[in-house]
Amino acid sequence: MRVINQGNDVVIAKQVRSAHTFFSRLKGLMFKKHFFHDDALHITPCSQIHTYFMKFPIDVVYLNVDFKVVGIEQNLSPWKLGKKFKHVKSVIELPPGSVKKTGLNTGDTIYFKKN
Structure with a gap:
């Protein structure tokens, strides 16, 4: 599945993995050795993240129920707690x-599309 910016049709990631169960959300990207440049992880439900036990920084996009971007964190280092957005x-x-x-950008809306 791909994730795309609805406003300009720019592909944000070509390979989106989902984390929708308790254990997949808990594990997330912990203990992974790398993150490929076209990959993404969609975590739902989720209101805040952490990068504990991670080996690399990440960009984080926070979405509301309509997939509108309500917050962004860039280059969040390992062993940090993400910001809390409404x-x-x-x-x-x-x-x-x-x-x-x-x-x-904050305010953009994204959508998911099967490859």
């Missing part, structure tokens, strides 16, 4: 630099 229902974790590269 109305967050899910989160997309991306390789560092993805937000800047794709021009994603």
